[in-house]
Amino acid sequence: MNLPFVIKLLFVVICALASMIVGIGAGWLSHRPGARKRDAVLIGGGTFGGTLTLCILVLTSLGVL
Template structure:
């Protein structure tokens, strides 16, 4: 018996992916800035980390049939 998640559950899963991606981006930005990079470089690094982790999270949800 296979059940599909409701719209509300799907929204919550996307929000969880966004929050986890924000944590990853914050860590990447802090680590980049502590290595001596300038603030704009750290922000760009954090943005890239957010985009990659959000893409991986949403792709994982889609493969599992939850998205």
């Protein structure tokens, strides 16, 4: 596909926002009462990075990016 740069940027922003939602959810689900908050932040950050990488790889393999 030969998409304009603005459309490609829009896809990357959508992937980042979806990954952010997944990361927040993972951090929220991993937090336990009385536990350190930084553990939940690390889990959420790792999940965000993994999800964003997966989204970008899928878009690249489909030829969108």
